[in-house]
Amino acid sequence: MKIALSFDIHPLVQGRKLVLAGIPIEHDKGLLGHSDGDVVLHALTDALLSAGGLPDIGTLFPDTDPAFKDRESSFFLLVALNKLHEKGYKVDQVDLTIVADEPKLSPYYVKMKKNLSRLLNLPEDRISLKARTTEGLIFQKDKPGIMCFALVVLTSL
Numbered sequence: 001m002k003i004a005l006s007f008d009i010h011p012l013v014q015g016r017k018l019v020l021a022g023i024p025i026e027h028d029k030g031l032l033g034h035s036d037g038d039v040v041l042h043a044l045t046d047a048l049l050s051a052g053g054l055p056d057i058g059t060l061f062p063d064t065d066p067a068f069k070d071r072e073s074s075f076f077l078l079v080a081l082n083k084l085h086e087k088g089y090k091v092d093q094v095d096l097t098i099v100a101d102e103p104k105l106s107p108y109y110v111k112m113k114k115n116l117s118r119l120l121n122l123p124e125d126r127i128s129l130k131a132r133t134t135e136g137l138i139f140q141k142d143k144p145g146i147m148c149f150a151l152v153v154l155t156s157l
């Protein structure tokens, strides 16, 4: 069994679409990033790579590479999953905690979990997903952002 924890954080800015766990979220701001800025899929991908003893997401998919510009982050996840399978691992369990003061994410839990289940080819009861606010203690009002923590467990194929 292999376990790893990772996290990602991106600033929330005007003029970008907000996508979390591959699901479009209605909001007046979106996450700034070279790809679509999906912190959930980035944290998850990085944790999977880490658990598999593979190079991290920034090394495999550098943000200086135009090939990854505005790319859907599910691409990174699927590449990581292939690499894990090649090494003889499968995903056993995923625990995701999104940290955001805005927008309210609970209305999207069902959709996000369904999409993660599809991408990971993992039953929904092996995936935990929830969001927490920081009570204004971490993100500043004029500098909002979203962060996500991902804990993953891998087992042998």
Ligand code: MG
Pocket (backbone or CB within 6 Å): 008, 009, 010, 033, 037, 038, 039, 042
């Ligand atoms: Mg990122």
